Amino acid sequence: MPANLPPDYFVEEKKLRQAKSIDEKIAIIEKMIAIMPHHKGTDKLLASLRAKIAKLREEKEKKPQTQRRFEQFFNVKKDGAGQVLCIGFPNAGKSALISALSGEPLEVADYPYTTRILHTRMMRYEDIWIQLVDTTAIGDENTPMWFGNMVKKADVLLAVIALSDALDIEYELIMEEIKRYRPDIETKDGSLIIAVNKLDLTRYVSCLDEFIHRRGKEKIIIPVSAEKDVNLHELKEIIFRSLNIARIYSKLPGKKPDLESPFVMKKGGTVLEFAEKIHKDFLVKLKYAKLWRKDSYNGMMVSKDFILEDKDIIELHI
Numbered sequence: 655m656p657a658n659l660p661p662d663y664f665v666e667e668k669k670l671r672q673a674k675s676i677d678e679k680i681a682i683i684e685k686m687i688a689i690m691p692h693h694k695g696t697d698k699l700l701a702s703l704r705a706k707i708a709k710l711r712e713e714k715e716k717k718p719q720t721q722r723r724f725e726q727f728f729n730v731k732k733d734g735a736g737q738v739l740c741i742g743f744p745n746a747g748k749s750a751l752i753s754a755l756s757g758e759p760l761e762v763a764d765y766p767y768t769t770r771i772l773h774t775r776m777m778r779y780e781d782i783w784i785q786l787v788d789t790t791a792i793g794d795e796n797t798p799m800w801f802g803n804m805v806k807k808a809d810v811l812l813a814v815i816a817l818s819d820a821l822d823i824e825y826e827l828i829m830e831e832i833k834r835y836r837p838d839i840e841t842k843d844g845s846l847i848i849a850v851n852k853l854d855l856t857r858y859v860s861c862l863d864e865f866i867h868r869r870g871k872e873k874i875i876i877p878v879s880a881e882k883d884v885n886l887h888e889l890k891e892i893i894f895r896s897l898n899i900a901r902i903y904s905k906l907p908g909k910k911p912d913l914e915s916p917f918v919m920k921k922g923g924t925v926l927e928f929a930e931k932i933h934k935d936f937l938v939k940l941k942y943a944k945l946w947r948k949d950s951y952n953g954m955m956v957s958k959d960f961i962l963e964d965k966d967i968i969e970l971h972i
Contacts, residue, residue: 659696661904663689664933665917675731676714683707730772730804734783735918736897739808741801741831743824744791746814747851749773750880752786755890760788772800779894781916782901786812792831805835810896811846817855817877821865844896846873849889853879902928902962905969911946919962926958929970939972 663686670682683703690696730737740748749760756775773788787804805811811832815824825848832839832846839846848869850862866875876892878885900923901916917931925943929936945956946967953969962968 659690661932665931668931668934676710678731680707680710730774730787733774733785734776735899736809737785737787737807738810738812738893739787739789739804740812740814741789741792741828742814743793746816747880748814749788751814751849751851751878752788754880754883754886756786777890779890781914782918784893784897792828801831802835805832810844810893812849812893813846814849814851817850817852817858817862819858819861821850821861822868825869840872844874844898847892847896848873848875850875850877851880853877853884854882900962900964900966903965903967904932905946905967907969907971911967923962924958925956925960925962925968928962928968932970936970936972941971943971944969
């Protein structure tokens with residue numbers, strides 16, 4: 655009896671080949687088991703996947719405790735549609751802002767250096783999840799252990815500055831730290847967002863206006879209040895746009911499209927690149943594709959090199 659595995663299975667299979675951490679691999683394999691049909695034709699495959707999980711768990715137990723802690727604290731793996739690294743000076747409100755954006759509380763206090771290790775939270779934006787990483791404050795003696803590596807690999811940097819009369823000074827010091835590892839940050843449009851937090855400090859409103867007037871032409875600046883929930887929806891929109899990604903929905907012939915679990919691609923991706931995300935064999939097996947796009951396409955046939963846009967619906971024919 656043939657396995658007849660669904661396209662979603664091959665998507666997870668590709669993720670498994672790219673996964674690096676043991677926990678990530680186990681989670682993906684468990685999802686593959688949940689997706690695959692369970693019948694006589696899949697018995698051997700099911701047994702093989704369960705054996706892989708057992709082996710991975712055994713390998714995890716053999717890892718030295720110190721190594722596991724290091725990976726957790728200083729080597730955050732990317733998750734979701736993109737990784738946003740939040741940086742700033744003590745009491746800028748990074749943790750409070752991440753808590754407000756994600757809906758999952760982080761430790762927040764009025765004294766400096768509350769955050770001692772890297773913490774992650776997932777922020778929901780419409781139908782995707784975006785990873786937020788909270789960091790130790792700039793100036794913490796532990797910062798050099800992880801800062802450069804995280805700055806280099808993050809998709810977007812979110813610099814959080816507390817509203818005060820020293821906005822320009824903090825901005826310059828943050829940029830000095832960032833440029834040590836990403837000297838081209840000035841020319842990468844959207845890769846850096848400046849969030850001026852604590853808008854409730856109204857006595858510094860004039861300082862904010864002057865700061866935006868001076869810096870707003872060269873950087874994305876958004877005033878927010880994590881405590882009062884001011885401009886948080888707008889910040890989510892900016893983060894999404896800064897990731898420079900497109901959500902693509904798959905459709906099986908004769909069925910309704912899956913509008914709940916989009917595939918995420920970098921903007922400018924083609925139909926053929928989308929097909930490869932489904933399964934590598936589709937690169938040679940793909941015959942044609944149909945496209946649905948709001949107000950312009952309605953099931954029209956498109957070429958393999960056709961460039962996709964956010965919220966396109968694609969039906970592949972192999």
